Amino acid sequence: MLDRLEQQAPDALLALIKLYAADDRSDKIDLGVGVYRTDDGATPVFAAIKQAEQKLVDEQESKGYLGPEGDIGFVHALMPYIFGKDATMGGRIEGMQTPGGTGAVRLATSLAKQAGVTRVHLGIPSWPNHAQILGDVGLETVTFEHARPDGSANVDAVLGVIRTGQAGDAVLLHGCCHNPTGVDYTREDWAAIAGALADSAVLPIIDTAYQGLGHGLEEDVAGMRSLLAAVPEALIAYSCDKNFGLYRDRVGAFYVKAQSGDQLDAILSNANALARANWSMPPDHGGAAVRKVLRDEAMTKTWLDELAGMRDRLRWVRERLAQADNEVPGLDLAPLGRQNGMFAMLALSKDQIGTLRDDHAIYMAGSGRINVAGLTKHNIEKFIAALADVTS
C-alpha cells in the first residue's frame, strides 16, 4: 500500500541549510532561514520569556490537560495588543490557542471550508505554506499579484478580486510585514480594502505573524483593525513565534469576529471540533510563558524593549540597503527602505543567486527572498559589494 507514495521534492530551504552548514568559509552569510538574528547573528531566547519560563517552573502546579482552546488566559491577554482597547469589538471577537501561526491558518481555513467557502484568493508570492495548507484543506487557491514591480502593493489587484468575488470566496491577507516581499498595504489601501469587503460577500482571512516587527505594535495592526471595524465577520490567524522568539515552542492563536455575540459560540464550537480532530489541544508551554509576560508589567516592559530592539535593527538594515541603491546600479534597492519586516525579494536571476553562493558564500532562497535579519553591521558591506559584483 505505502509503496504507492511517490518521493516528494526535498524542501528547498532545508537543502540550503545543509549547503550552508557544509561551507567552511568563515565569512559565509545565511539569508535563507526565516528566524530573527541579532547583530551577532544569534537567535537568543527573549529575556522576558526566560523570566516567565522560570516563573512557570517555580509556580506551575500541574501539566494536566487543558481543552482544545488551550490557555485561554494567553488568548485573552494578547487581544488588546491585536484588536485595541475594545478588544472584543463589542463582544464579537473570541479566540483559541493554536500550535503556532501555522495551526491558526489551518484552523481558519478549515473553518472557512466548513462554513461553505470553496475558493481562497491569495496574493502571490506568499508564504509557501499558505497554498500548501489550502490544498490540503481542500480549498481552491486563486492567485492575484500582491506587489507591483516598483515594490509597492498592488491594491487594485486585491480590490478587483473582492469586487468580483461571490459567496463562497475568501481572501487571505497578510496583516503586516508580508512574507516574502515585505510589501504591506498602506493605510489608504487598507481603508479601500475594508470598504470593498464591507460591500462584498468575500470572507476575509487575515494572517498576522510579525506584529511589532514593522513600525510598532499599534502601527502594524492599524490597517487590520480598520478592516475588522468595517466588516461583519473575519477570521484571524496570529503567531507569537517571531515577536516573542518562541519558534519551536509553536505559539499561535486563532480569532474570529462574528456578526453577533450569539454566533460566536456556534462558530467556536466548530473551531473546537476541528482543533480536536487536528491536534486535540495546542502545546502549552510557550503560550503560558507569553501569558506570564503579558500579565506582569515589568516583564511586559522587558518584552516591549526587546521587540523595539529587533524592529530598530531591521529598520537599520533596510535603510542601509536602500541607501546602497547607487552602489548597486543593477538592482532596485530603494524600495526596501519603505518595506517592512524580516523579508525582502531581490530581483536576481538564478545564475546571480548561484554566483553569490559559489563566489561570495552568500546563501539565499532561489526565489531571491532574503531574510533581512541575516544582515548585520559585520557583514552588510560585504553583501552590498557582492550584489554590485553579480549585477554589474
Ligand code: PMP
Ligand atoms: N504566516 C506567515 C505569513 C508566516 O511567515 C509564518 C512563519 N513563517 C507563519 C504564518 C507561521 O508561523 P509559525 O511558525 O508560528 O507557525
